[in-house]
Amino acid sequence: MAEWDNEEVEDAYQWVETKLVFKPQVMGWQSALKNGLLEAGVVPYNGFTYLHINGTKIGGTIFDPAGHRHSAANLLAYANPDGIVVYLHALVHKILFTTTREGERPKAYGIVYQDENGVFHKAELAKNAMNEVILSAGAIGSPQLLMMSGVGPKAHLESHRVDTVVLDQPMVGQGMGDNPMNAAIVPSPQPVELSLVQVVGITKFYDFIEGGSGLNVSFNLTHKLFDGMLDLLNQRLRLNIIENAGVVFHKVDGPVSRGYLELRNLNPDDNPSVTFNYYREPEDLKRCVKGLETIIKVINSKAFSKYKYPGVTARELLNVMLGLPINLRPRHETSTFNLTQFCIDTVMTIWHYHGGCQVGRVVDKDYKVLGIDALRVIDGSTFLKSPGTNPQATVMMLGRYMGQRILRERAALREKDSIASPTKDETSICYSSSNKKKI
Structure with a gap:
């Protein structure tokens, strides 16, 4: 496979969309955000669309009309139950390789995992030329597991006393990215609906302005934090419930700034050390400033006015963020009037981690790990950037x-070599995983 087949990519997107994606029911707060974006110049209005094009749009949601959330787990309903076994609460510790002799290509032949009772097991591939291990532990978990299995920068692996360096691969863990987010919380004088991202503004500099209402879900702030926010607004506001607020945020899409992932230890249940280098590159900072300037226009817009207390400016609402423990970065006095410093001081993750096993660096265009047989990585760790409003559609x-x-x-190989269809002994094993490879 030299390149992606665009028609097949579109078919795969449409398959996912028909199974999991719905048109959201846009209500008051989200409608005001939509009109505020248009008033702020994020035009044209593109209506409901999955396309990521300049202007303001309504995007898809994984919440159905009854409010039930759908996820990739729903796709298991379309799997052949005779060809897949799913182990829950299984924590993979290591990928196994057949050889480490100099001059021979290592080949993956299985994994070691720990079950929910703490018992260790070895799962090995059946002896079939087509069988392989597929790693899908995410942008954090996949490079971490490769390193713990002996695939990564040799000096780094040896410093952590990895048993055997299977392949000196310095690009494992490199190119880590995350789309940085900066936000403003907007208390409302009237009740707001509970909503996650529905309306999206895509600016001409191709950054994303999004929002949600009902902060107990959008941002898990405690009442203590909320009281602190009221104090910072000089006691202007008096709210009885935390749901009477929304958040408008800006995301730098495809930041130039890149970082790296390293092991902290060899415990797969611990997170590795990840440095994303948010806003290290001036280009990303400039885009953040432009995005915040757009948010200020939205909050101050006539369309959004009924969801903002009179007399409270957008800049005041931005400055409230400086008093909240949203990250561990120091605050600078200049942040109250300098948007560049404000971006640096109040940056947050939007959880769109990517990189670490990128195509052309760690895997080839078939997602096979370079220099190793029978091992692929298929997840967001292979991405060069995190696409769109949310990467989950592209991951699926x-x-x-x-x-x-x-x-x-596999069908072509069977036909060519007259290989019989797999028996039940050759059933695939799927390990459901999060960023820590455990659920």
């Missing part, structure tokens, strides 16, 4: 797309 599309490709590859 990639799974569908590559699953279809692999099935066709």
Whole structure:
């Protein structure tokens, strides 16, 4: 596979969309955000669309009309139950390789995992030329597990006393990215609906302005934090419930700034050390400033006025963020009037981690790990950037797309070599995983 087949990519996206994605019911607060974005110049209005194009749009949601959330777990309903076994609460500790002799390519043949009772097991591939290990532990978990298994920068692995360096691969853990977010909390004089991202403004400098209302879900702030926010607004506001607020935030899409991931220890249940280098590159900072200037226009817009207390300026609301423990960075006095410093001081994650096993650096365009046989990585760690308003659609599309490709590859091999269909002994094993490879 030299390049992605665009038609097959589109088919995979559409398959995911038909199973999991819904048109949101846009209500008062989100409608005001939409009109505020248009008033602020984020035009044209593109209506409901999955496309990421300049202007303001309504995007898809994984919440159905009854308010039930759907996820990738729902896609298991479309799997062949005779060809897959899912182990819950299984924590993978290591990928196993057949050889480490100089001059020979290592080959993955299984994994070691720990079950929910703490018992260790070894799962090995059946002896079949088509079988392989597929790593899908995410942008944090996949490079971490490769390193713990002996695939990564040799000096770093030896410093952590990894048993055997299977492959000196200095690019594992490199190119880590995360789309930085800066936000403003907007207390409302009237009740707001509970909503996550529905309306999206995509600026001409291709950054994203989004928002949600009902802060107990959008931002898990405690009443103590909220009381502190009221104090910072000089006792102007008196709210009885925390749900009477929304948040408008800006995301730098595809930041130039990049970082790296390193092991802290060899415990797969611990997070590795990750440095994203938010706003290290001046280009990202300039985009953040432009985004915050757009947010100020939205909050001060006539369309948004009924969801903002009279006399409270957008800049005051931004400055409230300086008093909240949203990160561990020091606050500078200049942040109250300098948007560049404000970006640096109040940056947060939007949880769109990517990189660490990137295409062309750690895996090839078939997502096979370079220099190793029978091992692929198929997840967001392979991304060069995190696409769109949320990467989950693209992650699921990639799974569908590559699953279809692999099935066709295997069918072609069977036809060519007259290999019999797999028996139940050759059943795949799927380990459901989060960023820590555990659920």
